[in-house]
Amino acid sequence: MLKAIAKPFGVLLGWLYGLTGSYGLSIIAFGIVVNLILLPFMMKSKRSMMQTTRLQPRIKELERRHEGNRQKLNEEMQKLYREEKINPMSGCLWSLIPFPILLALYEVVRSPLTSMMRVPAELLAEGGLIYEKLLALGFPFEEYTGRAAYYIQIHEAKFISGNFSEFAGISDNLVPVDFSFLGLDLSATPNWKIFDFDWSDKAVWLPALLLFMVPIISTGFSYLSMYVSMKMTPQETDPNNPAAATSKNMMMIMPLMSLWIGFIMPAAMGIYWIVNSIAGIIRDFVLTKIYTKQLDKLDAERIERERLRDLELEEKRIRTEQLRAEGITQDKNTSRKKLQSSARQAEEERIAAIRREERQKKRERLGIVEEEVPDSQVGNRRYARGRAYVADRFGTVSEEIEKTIPEDISDEILDDAADDTAED
Numbered sequence: 545m546l547k548a549i550a551k552p553f554g555v556l557l558g559w560l561y562g563l564t565g566s567y568g569l570s571i572i573a574f575g576i577v578v579n580l581i582l583l584p585f586m587m588k589s590k591r592s593m594m595q596t597t598r599l600q601p602r603i604k605e606l607e608r609r610h611e612g613n614r615q616k617l618n619e620e621m622q623k624l625y626r627e628e629k630i631n632p633m634s635g636c637l638w639s640l641i642p643f644p645i646l647l648a649l650y651e652v653v654r655s656p657l658t659s660m661m662r663v664p665a666e667l668l669a670e671g672g673l674i675y676e677k678l679l680a681l682g683f684p685f686e687e688y689t690g691r692a693a694y695y696i697q698i699h700e701a702k703f704i705s706g707n708f709s710e711f712a713g714i715s716d717n718l719v720p721v722d723f724s725f726l727g728l729d730l731s732a733t734p735n736w737k738i739f740d741f742d743w744s745d746k747a748v749w750l751p752a753l754l755l756f757m758v759p760i761i762s763t764g765f766s767y768l769s770m771y772v773s774m775k776m777t778p779q780e781t782d783p784n785n786p787a788a789a790t791s792k793n794m795m796m797i798m799p800l801m802s803l804w805i806g807f808i809m810p811a812a813m814g815i816y817w818i819v820n821s822i823a824g825i826i827r828d829f830v831l832t833k834i835y836t837k838q839l840d841k842l843d844a845e846r847i848e849r850e851r852l853r854d855l856e857l858e859e860k861r862i863r864t865e866q867l868r869a870e871g872i873t874q875d876k877n878t879s880r881k882k883l884q885s886s887a888r889q890a891e892e893e894r895i896a897a898i899r900r901e902e903r904q905k906k907r908e909r910l911g912i913v914e915e916e917v918p919d920s921q922v923g924n925r926r927y928a929r930g931r932a933y934v935a936d937r938f939g940t941v942s943e944e945i946e947k948t949i950p951e952d953i954s955d956e957i958l959d960d961a962a963d964d965t966a967e968d
Contacts, residue, residue, distance in 0.1 A: 546647060546648065546651050549651075550651035550652050553578075553645070553652050554658075556574060556577065557570055557649075557652055558660040558661060560573045561660065561719075562719070567722060568725025568730055568815060569725070571725075571812050571819070572819050574649070575819030576819065579824075582641055582642065582645075583827070586827060587831060590827075590835065594839060595630045598839060599625075599630070602624060603621060606621060646805075646816075650809060650813060653809070654694055654697065656721060657701055657718075661701075661717045661718060661721075663715050663718060667715060668700070674700075674714055678700060681703075681707055695731075695733075701723075701731075702721070704720070723812075726754075727750075727751060728755060729751065731811075732811055733755075733808065733811070734759055734807055734814070735755070735807075736807045738753075755811050758806060758811045758815065758818075762803075762806050762817040762818045763806065765818050765822060765825075766799040766801075767795070767798075769821040769824040769825050769828075770798050771795065772824075772825050772828050773828045776828045776829065802817050802821075805817065
């Protein structure tokens with residue numbers, strides 16, 4: 545898995561080495577290119593972290609308002625994150641991307657032949673052409689056992705570079721590699737046991753001291769990068785807050801990790817870490833300036849929207865109180881359409897009441913006595929049409945039929961029926 549991830553980075557480092565002709569410069573260029581590739585992700589992470597930090601006062605207000613109701617608090621916080629379009633975890637997730645790249649670079653640095661030069665592994669295996677040539681030229685394979693075997697390709701590459709003419713024609717991918725940079729052997733692992741140096745010979749202790757300084761410098765820049773990042777993005781300062789404790793711990797853990805890595809891996813890794821830290825400082829400084837202006841503008845717009853909304857609500861409240869004080873139940877600001885609808889409904893109810901009264905009078909003239917039956921009743925089911933059913937609310941079928949008969953004829957029929965009843 546790691547080798548598969550390392551393959552494109554090995555190709556990139558090999559191309560940069562061919563372009564610069566210096567292993568140290570290619571490592572520096574590699575760090576710059578990787579940071580440029582990761583810039584969109586780091587931008588997203590930085591913006592998310594700054595937005596989350598700006599939400600802290602509003603989150604504290606929610607915590608105060610919903611104290612003791614954890615479920616409601618979580619719902620309100622999720623709603624707030626949705627409204628602001630923030631994923632609180634995205635800032636942490638994107639910031640973890642450099643670690644797989646660091647591991648991939650470690651694989652490239654420790655195996656330059658297969659990763660950077662893309663030499664087939666079978667040529668380096670026992671019985672392969674390169675292996676046999678190395679063995680014939682006296683390469684000490686027996687010295688590289690245990691942990692030293694992890695870095696055997698570095699020493700093989702240095703041996704091949706010193707005897708490159710002997711390996712000509714074995715593989716077109718083979719190229720001589722010079723691991724020296726500013727007096728440093730970037731393929732060597734720094735030794736932290738400074739008191740064990742041979743201080744009598746400058747040619748021995750000076751390169752060892754320079755290598756020793758690489759992890760120290762990388763640790764210093766790592767701490768500075770964390771410090772600048774936290775200063776540029778104000779964090780929670782409450783010591784009882786878990787986020788504040790985590791930030792403080794990370795500020796110590798990351799530099800210590802840089803120090804540890806610097807003393808257990810080749811110096812090339814320390815150079816990359818220094819470049820990465822410097823790039824992080826520049827990135828944080830620039831992005832903070834840009835996003836501070838953008839987020840300040842967004843906050844100002846949000847505050848203005850909330851002010852206008854509160855002002856509108858206050859105006860409605862004052863208007864309602866004034867209407868109540870004046871004894872007015874109808875708001876003057878009610879829309880014309882709503883007023884017309886209310887008037888039409890009242891008129892329909894008035895006409896329906898008149899028609900019911902007229903029919904009742906005609907029935908009385910005919911001597912028709914009906915048992916009082918609710919409009920909602922059907923047969924013996926008293927509330928078949930529902931308790932609130934009103935038969936004449938929107939007119940009935942009988943009314944529609946009556947509309948088709950001229951009013952004078954309808955009244956004449958009912959009057960004749962009433963006269964006949966009186967004669968009997």
